[in-house]
Amino acid sequence: MDSVVKVCVTGAAGQIGYSILPMIASGQMLGPHTRIALALLDVPQAEDALRGVAMELQDSAYPLLDSITYGSDPREVFRDVDLAIFLGGFPRKAGMERKELLQRNMNIFKEQGQALNEVGKPTIKCLVVANPANTNALVLATNAPNLPKRNFTALTRLDHNRALAQIAAKASVPVDQVKNVAIWGNHSSTQYPDVNHGTISGTPIKQVISDHHYLHTDFISSVQKRGAAIIEARKLSSAMSAGNAAVNHMRDWVTGTKPNEWVSMGVVSDGSYGIEEGLVYSFPCTCNEGEWSVVQGLHVDEFSREKMEITKRELIEEREEAFSS
Secondary structure (H helix, E strand, C coil): CCEEEEEEEECCCCHHHHHHHHHHHCCCCCCCCEEEEEEEECCHHHHHHHHHHHHHHHHCCCCCEEEEEEECCHHHHCCCCCEEEECCCCCCCCCCCHHHHHHHHHHHHHHHHHHHHHHCCCCCEEEECCCCHHHHHHHHHHCCCCCCHHHEEECCHHHHHHHHHHHHHHHCCCHHHEECCEEEECCCCCCEEECCCCEECCEEHHHHCCCHHHHHCHHHHHHHCHHHHHHHHHCCCCCHHHHHHHHHHHHHHHHCCCCCCCEEEEEECCCHHHCCCCCEEEEEEEEECCEEEECCCCCCCHHHHHHHHHHHHHHHHHHHHHCCC
16 A cells, blocks of 8 residues: 545535545545545534444445544644545525525635644645535635645536536447536536537547537536536435546546546636636646646637636626625
8 A cells, every 4th residue: 555645524424425435435536555544524513423424434344444533623623634625515595695605605614714724734635515616615725825725626527527428428429538628617507618629539529519509508508507407306416426526526636637638627717718816717627746737728719708707707706795794
């Protein structure tokens, strides 16, 4: 075995936690040669459920699972953590305005950011899954000024995976034949799934799929609204696919993306593609030796620019609402 990596999961007693923890403990995230020390965080009210989750993990007898600790104090749980996956947030409820949701989550991520600022390793990698993921990641990073902003990312890999699957289904090919779609912007219904640079079995998507009207309409809306469609069907939000996407995101960030392939990640903008510096915005990214880089030099046509600006404006509005008090 190469090493022991300490992985923290917040909101670990929730439904996404129940999906993702077996993936992490079995080596799907970091491979068969890395032992895992799990640190689980949840609110005090979930203490009994969290203890039950820890018991189930123990009973599963995962060969790679080195240890399990859990608690409700982020200053204790975040100590010495290498990778942190933030599943825990305040869920949107019926009749709740977006501003109220943002404010409630800002309080959670402000507290957790301050805890990270005190005890977090300077090399910690943080992935925010809890919605609104991009703005929650921005709040987390803002409240942990001792840590590099590059350490904070938001999950848009779920949208990326959804886009791959939709294109594969339309073209009647295995999903691994579809490469280099991109998700721009927010993990919300304004996101822009972009196929202009993608390929199917090495051929540009737009050459394989001749129905360009579909690519500019139904494809985009189906990816944007996929989460809502799943809630409508199963009466619960995406858990299995969200957990899988989070594992994909962390695996590629840590171990690197494949040659000539990119993935979509919500990262702190450096101004690339005219996106305001400092926003947590989804870009096509490559990863190497534990570092992500925004793919540069992609041509952005007028249609794409309009879509990218719409989702940018939403993120600016979210930021203003989240930090308004």
